[in-house]
Amino acid sequence: MRFYINKAHLINNIDYPTRYQSENLLKSAGIVFAIILIFLLLFKPFGVYDPELRMHYFFICFLHALSPALILLVYFGGLNYIRKRKYQSENWTLFEEYLQIGVILLLAGLSSFFMRDLIYNNTNNWSWHYLWEEIRNCFVAGIFFYFFLRLSSFYFESKKGSPFVLQFIQLNIKSKTTDAASKLYVNTQVKQDNFSLDIDQLLFVKADGNYIELTKTNGNQITTEVKRISLTQFEAQITDYPNFFRCHRTYLVNMFKVEKVSGNSQGYLLSFHETTIKVPVSRKQIESFNNYYQQLRNKYIA
Structure with a gap:
């Protein structure tokens, strides 16, 4: 043989x-x-x-x-x-x-x-x-x-729960596999600040006080938009999209876009294909991140 x-x-x-x-x-x-x-x-x-x-x-x-x-x-x-x-x-x-x-x-x-x-x-x-x-x-x-x-x-x-042991395989799933449409209309506290969003393009969201930074990808082009809404308020409006996870106090990440996980027991760093920016997973959220990733993998890949 x-x-x-x-x-x-x-x-x-x-x-x-x-x-x-x-x-x-x-x-x-x-x-x-x-x-x-x-x-x-x-x-x-x-x-x-x-x-x-x-x-x-x-x-x-x-x-x-x-x-x-x-x-x-x-x-x-x-x-x-x-x-x-x-x-x-x-x-x-x-x-x-x-x-x-x-x-x-x-x-x-x-x-x-x-x-x-x-x-x-x-x-x-x-x-x-x-x-x-x-x-x-x-x-x-x-x-x-x-x-x-x-x-x-x-x-x-x-x-x-080290990412060197966690066999992370990129989910790489589009929102059409979920029950929600990819277009989302987000309501803010001020009506004229309401905005629409293609959820498929969203990589991650970062909190900045009462504002959020939306980092999106359209092909290989990365754009960042600032919107007047808190991260908690924004998160409450995307509950129909199970691929978003609050990995840190100031970050919400699209799990379908994560390409690589690195770090140690003190915290992870999430990488994306489209950008060199890394999103942290706090130490307290490591176990939840691992469990949530396995749930998504079992639901959409298995």
């Missing part, structure tokens, strides 16, 4: 993982150090010949745990600096991630090899045999730890 690799999944852009970002890198390195140290102390995964040891086994485990943690810290610290100066972008792919992890495991294997004289009293420490053994052991253990940490991260992020 032919082995299949989903190449598109590997090369599609994803958001740069928070675990590698500078502000979280020390924490990630600390987690790697702690997990490896505990694992080595509890299980002794690779054969150890006690008469060859130059120091207590605890200190050997400490060094083997510290080495990859420091390499992770320094390597991604340097990578973040280069990316910030050269690319000015947070885009990332799974292929890049696997490649960088492979380089780190190789460096960790080389580090373990160079530490052999410090740890073991063996005349063959500098042999090709032990070079291959240290690199092989790092890849075997490293791949296990990497996927263990990724699964753990997936679990905890899913508990928080």
Whole structure:
């Protein structure tokens, strides 16, 4: 049977993982150090010949745990600096991630090899045999730890409703699939300020005191109109359109127009195809947003 690799999944852009970002890198390195140290102390995964040891086994485990943690810290610290100066972008792919992890495991294997004289009293420490053994052991253990940490991260992020776990698929549905017409006449407190609106063109609404800003799209042309009506009053008049969601105190978004979700448990950012403007989802609204999105998806796609 032919082995299949989903190449598109590997090369599609994803958001740069928070675990590698500078502000979280020390924490990630600390987690790697702690997990490896505990694992080595509890299980002794690779054969150890006690008469060859130059120091207590605890200190050997400490060094083997510290080495990859420091390499992770320094390597991604340097990578973040280069990316910030050269690319000015947070885009990332799974292929890049696997490649960088492979380089780190190789460096960790080389580090373990160079530490052999410090740890073991063996005349063959500098042999090709032990070079291959240290690199092989790092890849075997490293791949296990990497996927263990990724699964753990997936679990905890899913508990928080992270958009990196939420499989967001653009709804991309027009209002003709709903029970309401696309043309809407909006009543304001002042009759001469009443206006009509093509609801299909509306991306999002932003509150500005007793006014609202309507951001609309007509093809690739983005327009913004200011109307004298509060966001709460406007929201009360579009209840026939279930695709609009109050994602923030000052924002109302057309769920059918959202192309991408990014962010973390502190809040989401919603992106659109037609504009670079991002609409926030407040921390309090994350769970409601996730549930509302699933309801729309089940109703109009399933």
